[in-house]
Amino acid sequence: MARPRTFDEDAILDRAMLLFWRKGYEATAMSDLVEELGLGRGSIYAAFGDKHQLFVRALARYLDHQNTLLDTALDSEGPALPQLRAVLDRLLAADAACGNAGCFSVNSIAELLPHDEDVARLARGSLAIAEDAFTRQLSRAADDGELAPGLTPEAGSRLLLTLVQGLQIMRKVYPDPAQATAALDATFALLSGRSTAMAPMAR
Structure with a gap:
């Protein structure tokens, strides 16, 4: 009869997520996971499978957090x-809290795609959710006269999605958070039909 687990799986996944986030997939050894999680190799394998399976679960948990934020923070009020700008600020601030390591999802895409189908599947699903959320919000902006004439919600959504992904690399x-702020200011000026000049990047 298997012994009951004496640890919180979600807490362990959160710690694994932060470790993979800081170091990347390839640079994280099983010995690093053993030390960080406080579990023996056998316990890790029994609960989560091999390193790749643990990584995929940690990435899925990270993306679930992002998807929940989008789902709960965007409404019709x-x-x-x-409101959309405030949500993007929150998403960027949450990633900055991990020591400017960038976005865990973007880092994973850059490191493991196009050869890791598990990561690709998670990334495609999360990006589709974000694009749909942005499109719904921009459709509401168009209905209320906030969106620039001639710009469709779908085109604006793809613009925002590309910007946010690119900002994570640029950061x-x-x-300096002022760089991301300036990029968002310029993008939302375009979305609203206003014009603005973007300051040059620091050298």
């Missing part, structure tokens, strides 16, 4: 564009 080069 108040001006649509300011690893230029960690």
